[in-house]
Amino acid sequence: MPEKSNINAANKLVTACVVLIGDEVLSGRTRDANLGYIAKHLNQIGVQVREARVIPDIEQVIVDTINEVRTRYDYVFTTGGIGPTHDDITADSIAKAFGVGIGYHPQAMATLEMHYQETGGEFTEARKRMARIPEGASLIANPLSKAPGFQIGNVFVMAGVPMVMQVMMDSLTDRLEGGATMQSRTVSAQIGEGTIAERLGALQAQFPEVGIGSYPYYRGKTFGTSVVMRGTDVALLERVAAEAEALIRGFGAEPVSGDPA
Amino acid sequence: MPEKSNINAANKLVTACVVLIGDEVLSGRTRDANLGYIAKHLNQIGVQVREARVIPDIEQVIVDTINEVRTRYDYVFTTGGIGPTHDDITADSIAKAFGVGIGYHPQAMATLEMHYQETGGEFTEARKRMARIPEGASLIANPLSKAPGFQIGNVFVMAGVPMVMQVMMDSLTDRLEGGATMQSRTVSAQIGEGTIAERLGALQAQFPEVGIGSYPYYRGKTFGTSVVMRGTDVALLERVAAEAEALIRGFGAEPVSGDPA
DSSP, rough: OOGGGTTTOOOOOOOEEEEOOOOOHHHTOOOOOSHHHHHHHHHTTTOOOEEEEEEOSSSHHHHHHHHHHHHHSEEEEEEEESSSSTOHHHHHHHHHHHOOOOEEEHHHHHHHHHHHHHHHHHHHHHHHHHGGTTTEEEEEEETTTTOEEEEETTEEEESSHHHHHHHHHHHTTGGGGOOOEEEEEEEOOOOOEHHHHHHHHHHHHTTSSSSEEEEEOOOOOOEEEEEEEEEEEHHHHHHHHHHHHHHHHHOOOEESSOOOO | OOGGGGGGGTTOOOOOOEEEEHHHHHTTSSSOOOOHHHHHHHHHHOOOOEEEEOOOSSSHHHHHHHHHHHHHHSEEEEOOOOSSTTTOOHHHHHHHHHOOEEEHHHHHHHHHHHHHHHHHHHOOOHHHHHHHEEEEEEEEOOOOTTEEEEEETTTEEEEEEEEHHHHHHHHGGGGGGOOOEEEEEEEEEESSSHHHHHHHHHHHHHHSSSSSEEHHHHHHHEEEEEEEEEEEEHHHHHHHHHHHHHHHHTTTOOEEEESSE
């Protein structure tokens, strides 16, 4: 966990790993819609996603993965596996990873019981599973479908359904201590990567504080390159972006700011 | 690597890990479009993707990740980082992971040289980078943009651009020894997961050879559950799917075969 003394330390790199739990993404049945949202949201508050993993609903895999990444990164965010069915094993696996017990959380039970009273649904044993929370964890509220996520240590356990995950993620800002916020500038042009590659490499060498990425794109019959500059110093980013534009013009192409139209 | 003696062994589980290399997916700039294609394609030839990782363009991270997963899974498939620019460091990193040298591959050089002669582009030093292949690797042809991928040991290095990756992936079938092919049946209904959860758990306990997954869905104002059955025995899958349909009808809902309409 980041030290308290590092709150608002603009130059500190605060890192995160995202763990997407679920057979459905691994099998190709479902295309993940969560990583991008989490990455963008975290970056806005100064947390950089440095790795993501997609793992199956297998207890030992979840335990081993969580225990590996929670020591390596400042924060870990998981999605998936906290519903009422037999294949929802994330909460039990996280408890096992932390070596703590798990039981019905009184507040989670009360919230779910009221929800099913109001909606006329039965508060089945299966639905009570959604109130099973590892000991010592704090809840992450779910205003949409009520079944909560939870935080234990530096691990934040969220739902897999994107709209539920998003409202959970948005609610976590106060619990996270961000560091440097990564800004980016994009310059695109209808020019081949290979044409600008050497000059771009020289530009990268000239400005090591800025990460320069080059991404080819194909749009029907046209193709080109998007050059993305990332860094924490906005003035420097603007300068490097201007250099990239000049570089592209030097090859007779017309750069546009942002992604290709 | 799977033993030769296991070719066509219908019950052998052959596993793979997919490693998506690139800052653009981690930052949320680009939504991955490769994992799903790779997972579905591999499953068709009897290879199960058991894990996926998204990692940044950082040499030591690539080296460590590849060396971890290549011993843990039968096959490893990477995408991204084999273009001409300074941030394309996958080939060098893979060479380092295997402890081998890297140099210009004669066939790759010839193919690229001819390509740029034909298209009138200059075969720049940067573009020659795309012919740098680790020693002992075999090429993976790229009929679209010519810059090849490569195979070294059980690691297959492919492009990040989806249409190039797909043609590379499709060409690998003869090099892969598949095992059991996972089949699936899906049954969907407008019913809450929590309603069917207990009966579904009992069904899973009754048929341990079939993996039963439960996935809630939300479509505007309607919601429901898709139950996905996976296994290698088609007759058994049909039987469990029929049981799942009966189970859903028992709660007064009407199941449909496949995803919700």
